Amino acid sequence: MANFSDCGRTSGIQTGLFSRLCQRLEQLRIPSLTYRSNSIDHCGRFATAMRDLVWTDYALLEKREGLPLRSEFLQEAEWMVSRCQVGGKLISFAAKGGHNGEPHNHNDIGHFVWVVDGVR
Numbered sequence: 874m875a876n877f878s879d880c881g882r883t884s885g886i887q888t889g890l891f892s893r894l895c896q897r898l899e900q901l902r903i904p905s906l907t908y909r910s911n912s913i914d915h916c917g918r919f920a921t922a923m924r925d926l927v928w929t930d931y932a933l934l935e936k937r938e939g940l941p942l943r944s945e946f947l948q949e950a951e952w953m954v955s956r957c958q959v960g961g962k963l964i965s966f967a968a969k970g971g972h973n974g975e976p977h978n979h980n981d982i983g984h985f986v987w988v989v990d991g992v993r
Contacts (some may be wrong), residue, residue, distance in 0.1 A: 966985065
C-alpha cells in the first residue's frame with residue numbers, strides 16, 4: 874500500500890468505507906483483506922468503529938481483493954503506481970509529486986515507496 878504524507882506505515886484499509894466505495898465504483902479493487910485497519914482509530918473515535926460495523930460487506934470485499942499487475946499515472950493527484958512481477962517476485966513502486974500548497978504536504982514532496990515481495 875502506498876502510504877504517503879503522515880499516513881502510518883502499518884495503516885490499512887477501512888473495511889466499512891471500502892465496502893461503500895466498492896458498491897459505487899465497479900472498478901475499485903483492494904490489495905488484500907489482511908491489510909485491514911483497526912476499527913478503533915488512534916484517537917479512539919467511535920464513529921469509525923460504527924461505520925465499519927454497519928457498512929462492512931466482506932463478501933463484496935473478497936470479490937474485489939487483489940490488485941492487477943499494471944502501471945497507472947493519476948495526473949491530478951500527481952501519483953504514479955506500478956505493480957509488476959520480475960523473476961517470480963512482486964515489485965511495487967509508488968511515487969507522489971506535489972507542492973507546499975496541499976494539506977500535510979510538508980513531509981511528502983518527492984515521496985516514493987519501493988516494495989519487493991512485501992519488503993520495503
